[in-house]
Amino acid sequence: MKIRLLLLLALVVMPCFVFAAQEEPTIYVIKQGDTLWGLSERFIKDPNYWPNMWSKNSQVTNPHFIYPGQKLRIFPDRLEFVPKEAASAASPAQQQNVVNAEKLPLVALEKTYTVYGTAGFLAENDFKPYGMVIGSQHDRLISGVDDIVYTDIGSGLHASSGDKFSIFQKDASVSHPLSNEKMGFKMLPLGALQLTDVEQKSSRAIVTKSFKEIAPGSYLLPYKENRRHEIALKNSSRDLRGYILESYSGANVIAAGDVVYIDLGSSQGAEVGNMLYIVRDVTIDQKYVQGRIEKLPQELLGALVVIETGSKSATALVVKSIDAIYKGDRIVSQTK
Numbered sequence: 001m002k003i004r005l006l007l008l009l010a011l012v013v014m015p016c017f018v019f020a021a022q023e024e025p026t027i028y029v030i031k032q033g034d035t036l037w038g039l040s041e042r043f044i045k046d047p048n049y050w051p052n053m054w055s056k057n058s059q060v061t062n063p064h065f066i067y068p069g070q071k072l073r074i075f076p077d078r079l080e081f082v083p084k085e086a087a088s089a090a091s092p093a094q095q096q097n098v099v100n101a102e103k104l105p106l107v108a109l110e111k112t113y114t115v116y117g118t119a120g121f122l123a124e125n126d127f128k129p130y131g132m133v134i135g136s137q138h139d140r141l142i143s144g145v146d147d148i149v150y151t152d153i154g155s156g157l158h159a160s161s162g163d164k165f166s167i168f169q170k171d172a173s174v175s176h177p178l179s180n181e182k183m184g185f186k187m188l189p190l191g192a193l194q195l196t197d198v199e200q201k202s203s204r205a206i207v208t209k210s211f212k213e214i215a216p217g218s219y220l221l222p223y224k225e226n227r228r229h230e231i232a233l234k235n236s237s238r239d240l241r242g243y244i245l246e247s248y249s250g251a252n253v254i255a256a257g258d259v260v261y262i263d264l265g266s267s268q269g270a271e272v273g274n275m276l277y278i279v280r281d282v283t284i285d286q287k288y289v290q291g292r293i294e295k296l297p298q299e300l301l302g303a304l305v306v307i308e309t310g311s312k313s314a315t316a317l318v319v320k321s322i323d324a325i326y327k328g329d330r331i332v333s334q335t336k
Contacts, residue, residue: 025073027082034068043074112233113319115307117189117226118211120248122174122261122313124184129219131157133167133193134202142213146206149193151220154201163195164223165205167214174246176263177328183245183263183313190214192223231307231317234273240264240333244278245313247327254325258318260304262331265312274306276316276331301325 028043071082131153136143143149153159171186191210195203207214209226248259264270279298302321306314318325 025075025080028072028074029068030070030072031068039072039079043079044077112230113305113307113317114228115231115317116228117224119259119307119315119317120168120171120186120188121308121310121315122184122245123170123187124310124312125182127184129168130165130222131220133214133216133218133220135216142215143207144210144214145191145208147214149205149207149214149216151193151195151203151205152201153195153203153220154199156200159195159198159203161195161198164208165193165195165220166223166226167191167193167207168219168221169212170217170219172246172250174261176245177243186246186248186261187219188212188248189226190218192226193220231305232273233275233305234271236269236271236274236276236333238269238333240268240270240274240276240331242268242276242331244325244327244329244331252326254318254321254327256302256318256321259307260316260318262304262306262314262316263312264306264331265314266309267311270306270309270314272306272309274333275319276304276306276333278302278304278318278321278325279330279332281330299323301329304331 028039073080073082131151133149134152135150137148137150140147151165153163153165167190168187169190171188173185174183175181176183190212191207191214193205193207195205197204242262242264244254244260245263246261247254248261251258254260262270262276264276278301280301282299301323302318302325304316304318306316308315
């Protein structure tokens with residue numbers, strides 16, 4: 001009877017012991033070059049886990065740059081950063097469970113984002129096109145691939161047969177959401193054309209690419225290949241703070257995958273590859289506040305990556321949205 005009781009007790013206790021052992025995490029110490037996506041792929045075989053990890057770890061302000069010496073708890077299905085106070089109070093048994101980085105495979109390659117070259121840009125107030133489409137064969141109102149059009153670009157502008165130009169549509173005017181200052185207007189890509197016959201002040205051309213309908217009055221700029229390419233992340237060299245001005249689609253609600261235009265350009269230090277964070281100040285009903293509260297923590301809404309810069313504005317791709325994003329939401333290079 002006594003033996004049976006001992007066996008029964010062992011069966012009851014054993015599952016608890018096994019569960020506890022499985023939940024005992026391995027501790028990894030961050031080293032130079034580690035990134036959230038690299039760690040996610042390395043330890044739980046899912047590089048797309050990192051946005052979830054970022055949103056749940058408030059101490060990580062920049063998923064592109066985490067600091068050597070930070071400690072990470074590794075579970076079979078998740079990763080957690082160890083708070084500084086917990087890391088300093090770790091027991092000797094936990095200290096022995098630290099991973100030796102030299103024995104692990106290399107971190108996954110740094111994250112890049114694919115863009116397709118059809119995002120358009122914000123034409124600033126001093127913008128001037130190189131030329132315009134002034135008409136089309138048979139007086140067509142819209143033209144497409146292989147159609148003949150006419151331009152005001154000629155040999156007087158040093159143009160010659162065979163020259164290529166990108167075609168853009170001048171779209172809505174864009175104003176700053178705070179000051180209402182006119183920032184410029186959206187330029188949406190329509191396609192491309194190639195000159196075939198050139199006069200002094202005009203030319204005939206053939207449409208070689210068409211994303212949308214092309215009409216007289218469309219703007220022409222020196223040709224830029226609209227092709228798929230990769231944007232690698234790059235740490236910002238300055239503290240950047242600005243606002244989302246407008247979206248490519250014109251939609252009021254913005255989410256991951258949308259293209260937006262922001263009020264930060266090369267003159268403010270913005271560069272292609274900079275990741276910026278979309279934040280919003282939190283306000284509460286003061287009648288429920290007991291005592292004085294000066295400022296609440298910012299709400300982190302998502303992140304965007306700069307894909308093209310102008311002087312005072314830039315085009316960016318929203319790569320993460322935790323909540324609905326709107327025109328006028330703030331963007332910063334470091335969250336608080």
